[in-house]
Amino acid sequence: MYAGFGSQRKEQPMNRFHFWGSVILAALTAVLCGGTSAAQDTATAIGLNLPDKAPESSPAEQVSAIMQSMADLKSLSFELLLKSKLTRGDQIRETAINGSARLKGQDKLRLELRSGNEEVWLISDGNVQWVYMPPAKRYLKLGEVLPRAEFMCKAPGGPFEALTTWLADFLHGNLVMLNQAKEIRRLPDEPVGSEMCLVYEFIYDRFTLRALFTRQNPPVPRRLEADMSADLQDSTHGGLNLRLTASTEITGWQPNVDIADDLFSFTPPPDAREEGATKIKVGEDAPDFSLPNASGQTVRLADFKGKKSVVLDFWASWCGPCRMAMPKVNAVANALKDEPVAFYAVNLQETEDIAKRFIEKNAITLPVLYDRDGTVARNYGVEGIPFLVVIDANGKVAWIHNGYSEDLEKTLAQAVRKAIGQQEQIKK
Structure with a gap:
């Protein structure tokens, strides 16, 4: 029997957000949005089962309850579509990355990401962690085994780092993503495709993130959206209008699916070159x-x-x-x-x-x-x-x-x- 994802919870430092600077520790501000019926609907959707006259739960408590539902998972499989858009004046640069994630027990991971001709795999069996780039036939063996939540954030980085870090902390019960938010708000439901979703907004020191969850019981993450534009709107860019956004679509969510252990092992191909050597x-x-x-x-x-x-x-x-x-x-x-x-x-x-x-x-x-x-x-x-x-x-x-x-x-x-x-x- 494999331990659940949340069996060993600890808050990880937020220095993984290094592209936007360190997020200042802030006291959690619970801001309630909507009336009693909306709060009660949300509580019911996430399984809180509040009494009719019980105090409304805060957005932070609602998200924490959703996170708790991940704690007992033995395994998880899902697909990712990451997109970013950088607007600089009249110039637009867009990036799209397709990926798949497989998690098992407390420490096994296989994360594969692809964008055009580029591809990177993150593989961990709990004892050894690898980063492999198939097209370039280059690999890196990590000298120190990182907690899985931290290892998941090693790719793709850049404009996606806020999203991948948030998702990794969410899946592993790392409450730092709640505790370091300056404000958390419950917003009106929105559709993702044909599916209506619960919407929460997290305001951090240097970016804002919206998390959309399905209304099934328990809810699961369906889409994440991050806006890093505020960190770019300063005088250092000569008045150039900059906007940087990123999103992650999450599909194919399969909890407690049967995943073979050999998927989490890796042997470098004979013609591959070790990245650490360079x-x-x-x-x-x-x-x-x-x-x-x-x-x-x-x-x-x-x-x-x-x-x-x-x-x-x-x-x-x-x-x-x-x-x-x-x-x-x-x-x-x-x-x-x-x-x-x-x-x-x-x-x-x-x-x-x-x-x-x-x-x-x-x-x-x-x-x-x-x-x-x-x-x-x-x-x-x-x-x-x-x-x-x-x-x-x-x-x-x-x-x-x-x-x-x-x-x-x-x-x-x-x-x-x-x-x-x-x-x-x-x-x-």
């Missing part, structure tokens, strides 16, 4: 690259060997922590402008126009390189941004920093000066 480490050679700059000229890392150290700041204009970090990187670059070091802001998969607007509006003087397909980022093992690397004049990785920190300007300056000092000693 991830950079301090003291090793930095992967060479050739990237275009704003003038269309090609910048090659090899051209700096024996001459200058190089600092790379991987970033994107939609990334909140990147927008906070870049002025600090820019300050270090200006302070060391007379030293033998070259600073570059490596933009990830954005148009030159978008990157240029951000740079000009914020008076950033760092030269920009464009990693249009993300190849260089992958070679450097970039999993989250901002991601900074200091490379000494010998082409060796001297320092690595992932994310934003208040003392970034100080620590980066120290790392660069150390790299410069070492190369000056070699010259002597």
